[in-house]
Amino acid sequence: xxxxxxxxxxxxxxxxxxxxxxxxxxxxxxxxxxxxxxxxxxxxxxxxxxxxxxxxxxxxxxxxxxxxxxxxxxxxxxxxxxxxxxxxxxxxxxxxxxxxxxxxxxxxxxxxxxxxxxxxxxxxxxxxxxxxxxxxxxxxxxxxxxxxxxxxxxxxxxxxxxxxxxxxxxxxxxxxxxxxxxxxxxxxxxxxxxxxxxxxxxxxxxxxxxxxxxxxxxxxxxxxxx
Amino acid sequence: xxxxxxxxxxxxxxxxxxxxxxxxxxxxxxxxxxxxxxxxxxxxxxxxxxxxxxxxxxxxxxxxxxxxxxxxxxxxxxxxxxxxxxxxxxxxxxxxxxxxxxxxxxxxxxxxxxxxxxxxxxxxxxxxxxxxxxxxxxxxxxxxxxxxxxxxxxxxxxxxxxxxxxxxxxxxxxxxxxxxxxxxxxxxxxxxxxxxxxxxxxxxxxx
Amino acid sequence: xxxxxxxxxxxxxxxxxxxxxxxxxxxxxxxxxxxxxxxxxxxxxxxxxxxxxxxxxxxxxxxxxxxxxxxxxxxxxxxxxxxxxxxxxxxxxxxxxxxxxxxxxxxxxxxxxxxxxxxxxxxxxxxxxxxxxxxxxxxxxxxxxxxxxxxxxxxxxxxxxxxxxxxxxxxxxxxxxxxxxxxxxxxxxxxxxxxx
Numbered sequence: 001x002x003x004x005x006x007x008x009x010x011x012x013x014x015x016x017x018x019x020x021x022x023x024x025x026x027x028x029x030x031x032x033x034x035x036x037x038x039x040x041x042x043x044x045x046x047x048x049x050x051x052x053x054x055x056x057x058x059x060x061x062x063x064x065x066x067x068x069x070x071x072x073x074x075x076x077x078x079x080x081x082x083x084x085x086x087x088x089x090x091x092x093x094x095x096x097x098x099x100x101x102x103x104x105x106x107x108x109x110x111x112x113x114x115x116x117x118x119x120x121x122x123x124x125x126x127x128x129x130x131x132x133x134x135x136x137x138x139x140x141x142x143x144x145x146x147x148x149x150x151x152x153x154x155x156x157x158x159x160x161x162x163x164x165x166x167x168x169x170x171x172x173x174x175x176x177x178x179x180x181x182x183x184x185x186x187x188x189x190x191x192x193x194x195x196x197x198x199x200x201x202x203x204x205x206x207x208x209x210x211x212x213x214x215x216x217x218x219x220x221x222x223x224x225x226x
Numbered sequence: 227x228x229x230x231x232x233x234x235x236x237x238x239x240x241x242x243x244x245x246x247x248x249x250x251x252x253x254x255x256x257x258x259x260x261x262x263x264x265x266x267x268x269x270x271x272x273x274x275x276x277x278x279x280x281x282x283x284x285x286x287x288x289x290x291x292x293x294x295x296x297x298x299x300x301x302x303x304x305x306x307x308x309x310x311x312x313x314x315x316x317x318x319x320x321x322x323x324x325x326x327x328x329x330x331x332x333x334x335x336x337x338x339x340x341x342x343x344x345x346x347x348x349x350x351x352x353x354x355x356x357x358x359x360x361x362x363x364x365x366x367x368x369x370x371x372x373x374x375x376x377x378x379x380x381x382x383x384x385x386x387x388x389x390x391x392x393x394x395x396x397x398x399x400x401x402x403x404x405x406x407x408x409x410x411x412x413x414x415x416x417x418x419x420x421x422x423x424x425x426x427x428x429x430x431x432x433x
Numbered sequence: 434x435x436x437x438x439x440x441x442x443x444x445x446x447x448x449x450x451x452x453x454x455x456x457x458x459x460x461x462x463x464x465x466x467x468x469x470x471x472x473x474x475x476x477x478x479x480x481x482x483x484x485x486x487x488x489x490x491x492x493x494x495x496x497x498x499x500x501x502x503x504x505x506x507x508x509x510x511x512x513x514x515x516x517x518x519x520x521x522x523x524x525x526x527x528x529x530x531x532x533x534x535x536x537x538x539x540x541x542x543x544x545x546x547x548x549x550x551x552x553x554x555x556x557x558x559x560x561x562x563x564x565x566x567x568x569x570x571x572x573x574x575x576x577x578x579x580x581x582x583x584x585x586x587x588x589x590x591x592x593x594x595x596x597x598x599x600x601x602x603x604x605x606x607x608x609x610x611x612x613x614x615x616x617x618x619x620x621x622x623x624x625x626x627x628x629x
Contacts, residue, residue, distance in 0.1 A: 049624055071629035079624040086617035089625070091434075091575045103626050131434075133578040147625075231562050234627040235619035237569050242615040245576035246607075249584050270600070278608055290573050297547040298436035298539045299574070306500050308437050308539030310532040313461060315504045370508035371516060371524040380507070390600070398604045406612070 003027050004048055004155070004185075008057035011043060018043045020206040022057070026185065032194035032214065033187045034221055035203030041187045044203065045157045048185070049077040061155070075103075078148030078182075080158040084140030084165070085133070093135070093143055094119065094128040100151045118150035122176060138169025145176055156182045162190055191218050239279050243287035244294070247271030248301035266303050269388060272323045273330055273354055273395040278402055280410035281331030288327040292320045318365020322358035329353040331410070334399060338412035341400050351392045355385070434577055436544040437497075437536075445487045445541040450550035457538050461531050470519065473526035480533050487541050497536030501528055544574075568627070572618070583610045 004026040011019040019040045035041040046052040047059045050070040059066045061073045081087045090096040097118055101111045119125045122142040127135065132143060141161055148156060158177060162170035174193055177184060186193060194200055200217035202210035202224075210220045232240075250267035271291075276284035291301065292312070300307040302320075312320060333349045334341075359381055367374045403409060440446075445453070467473050484494050505525055513521035542550075548570055555563040587606045591597065622628070 051620055051623055071626070074624065074626050074629060081617065081621060081624075083617055085579060086614050087621040089575060089618065089621055090571055095571070100625055103629070131578070132575065133582075231565055232569075234622035235616070237565070237572060237627070238615040238619035238622060239612075241569060241572040241576050242580065242611050242618065244573045245580040246584075246611055248573075248577045249580035252581060270604070274604070274608065278612075286569075290569060293551070294570060294573060297551070297570075298438065298542070298544050299434055299577075300437065301434075301577070304500065308497070308536055309457070310497055310536035310539060311500055313535040314501050314532045315508070315528060316500070366504070369524075369528060370504065371512045371520055372508050373515065376511060376515075394600045394604050397601050398608055401605055402608055402612075409612075 003060075003062050005060040006044075006047070006057065007060070009047065009054045009059060010056035011040075011047075011052065011054050017206050019047075019054070022208065024201070024208065024211075026183075026199075028198040029183055030197040030199070031183075031185045032197045032200040033185065033203060034189070034191065034194070034200060034218070036225065038205075039203040040206040041203045042159055045159055045185060045187055048155070048157055049074050049079050051079070075151070076153050077155045077157060078151065078153035080141070080144050080148060080156070080161045082160040082163050084137045084144065087144050087147075088132045088140060091131060092128075093124055093130055093132050096132055096143060097124075097147045097150050100147045104151070114150050118146040121149070122146045136169065137165050138172055141165065141169070141173045142176060145173075149180075154182055155185070156180055157185045157187075159187045160189065161186070162188070162193070191221070194218065236283055240283050240286045240290060243271075243275040243279055243284065244290035247275060247288065247291045248294070248299070251301055251303055253305045266387075267391075268303055269323075269326075269358070270391040270394060272327050272358075273350070273391055274398065276327035276330030276332075276354070277334045277350065277395050277399040278409060279331070280335055281328050284331040285324060285328040288324045292324060295320070315366050315369040316362070319358060319362035321365075322361035325361060326354050326357035329357045330395075334403075335410050335413045336415050338403060338410060338414065339407065340414070341403055343396065343400060346396045346400070347393065350396055351389060354392060354395075355388050434574060437493075437539050438543045439487075439489055439493055439540045441488045441541065443487045443541070445483065445537065448541075450542050450546040451553055453538060453542060454547075454550055457534060461534055464527060464530050464534070467527065468523070470522050470526065473523060473530065477526055477530045477533070480530050480537070483537055484533070487537065489537070489540055493540065494533070494536075497540060498529055498533050501532050505529075572622075576614075576618070579614060580611065583607055583614070 004024075006022045006024040009019055009022040010017070022044065033041045033044060043052055047054055047066065048061060050066045050073060053067050061077065064073055066073050088096050090099050094115060098111065098115045101114065104111075106114070116125065119128050122145055124139065124143060124146060127139065132140070135143060144161075156177075161177065162173050165173060170190065177186065178196070186197075188194065194214050197214050200210070200212065200214045200221075201208055202217055202221045204224065209224070210217045212220075247268065248271075250271040272288055275287040278284070279287065295302045295307045296309055296312045298308050302311050311317060330350055330353060333353050334346075337346050337349070359378070363374060363377050363381060366372070367377045448456075464473070464476050467476060505528065509521050509525050512524055548567065551570070552563045552567050555561050555566055584603075584607055587603050587610070591603060596602070
């Protein structure tokens with residue numbers, strides 16, 4: 001169960017203000033973040049695992065300041081990126097999943113068991129010793145999920161996980177995401193993904209312009225982009 | 227080398243450029259097109275490693291490339307690989323590549339931030355090409371008992387191709403460094419480095 | 434990406450990689466200093482015997498030595514003409530033997546075994562992070578198909594559009610996409626705790 005707080009968070013890249021004085025408390029299990037490109041939504045979620053450090057304000061995850069405790073926070077937060085290819089860091093499927101466990105220094109048999117379980121959960125066990133680059137885009141995103149889940153995080157963030165996938169693979173990945181027990185935050189353009197979510201935050205120009213249940217929030221968003 | 231360990235971003239850049247050299251060297255990397263001339267792009271990859279990511283990371287990228295080929299991947303010219311190539315008569319060129327990336331990277335840092343085209347072309351050509359042959363030619367001469375002069379003469383045929391690759395490298399470097407100023411720390415000539423200049427590993431700028 | 438390893442159960446295959454590497458270096462050094470055609474002939478014969486013991490098919494053995502063929506094609510006559518045929522024979526025997534021995538190492542040692550040997554040899558060094566080196570090597574192996582795809586697709590995109598396909602026109606997009614990939618890989622590594 002996660003508790004994420006943004007307190008007076010601002011950030012800019014060069015001369016562009018990307019986030020303006022954000023105050024948010026995220027405790028719900030299923031949270032969606034939407035917004036146009038450049039609205040700050042990707043930067044917002046990258047603050048949670050410390051990929052970006054805010055220039056003003058602070059971000060707390062379960063009471064820990066991410067800037068000061070990045071290592072501990074990252075053990076609890078898993079991140080799925082948009083591009084299926086560039087989040088694979090090891091040559092084979094099994095090696096990539098196992099890579100997530102190396103800093104836990106588990107005994108070899110325990111690590112192997114967890115890797116096998118993760119592979120099986122996402123239907124990758126038959127592909128375990130295959131070269132990871134030979135997988136389809138959808139399979140690669142499932143590999144990313146397996147590599148994240150094997151470390152047993154309490155929070156999972158997905159930044160446009162289905163944007164580069166075709167319809168069928170997008171649905172498969174969406175289903176797996178839905179089956180997670182962790183607190184899940186999803187940034188997406190595909191609004192249908194968020195229908196069963198508890199809360200949707202709409203970003204525009206670095207600010208939160210809507211923060212509500214999916215129905216009202218998405219209606220506002222659709223109106224804004226028309 | 228800074229005593230702090232190499233950052234994740236630097237690791238990624240080194241790996242990508244080492245892989246780029248391998249990818250460019252693989253047979254059939256780019257179909258040879260209208261002219262039908264077989265071009266080995268291996269040297270181009272080495273030059274780019276130095277010119278784009280600098281003396282430290284670029285050199286490491288070439289070291290990784292040579293090491294992986296020596297370890298047994300078929301990424302040397304012609305799809306060959308293994309210790310036999312490294313120990314053989316042409317092994318010196320592989321070490322020459324390492325020197326080349328360092329020299330080109332070092333020169334590029336000195337030419338930044340202005341990176342004037344013609345001086346860059348001249349310096350990169352001389353520094354880069356000389357580096358490769360400085361080690362490659364003596365090594366080949368000694369292992370095959372051939373006089374150095376004869377070997378050097380044999381290399382002349384490769385010079386036009388080498389010059390083209392240097393031209394491409396310098397053109398690309400000029401464009402890339404203008405768009406992304408943070409890739410290499412500029413250390414231009416004619417300006418004293420004051421004692422407080424930091425020598426931290428250059429992290430990639432958030433694009 | 435597959436290496437040149439040829440599977441087998443011979444003594445050479447089962448020898449630990451570090452010991453094998455050190456033995457190779459010593460052996461190659463000895464061969465490099467042999468002076469007489471007879472001694473080198475024996476060395477080459479022994480090397481050939483090792484290939485047989487290791488169960489390497491002749492085709493692969495020849496491929497291991499193949500790359501030197503073109504060099505020798507020019508160097509042997511040149512050496513024979515300039516220095517003498519004795520010298521040329523000695524040189525040829527030496528080069529072939531050294532390259533064959535080194536090639537035999539590669540044929541009887543898997544890529545991961547060599548990677549392990551590299552890490553073992555680096556571990557005692559004070560300023561070298563052996564884990565980081567291992568990560569860097571594995572990351573590069575993973576990246577090779579990624580970069581092949583970038584190079585290929587940039588070329589294809591230009592060809593499809595009938596646009597300038599010169600080396601210069603291809604190199605810039607390749608470098609740009611390579612840097613972007615490096616950025617994203619860096620993000621993924623950080624997210625997985627590599628910098629912690």
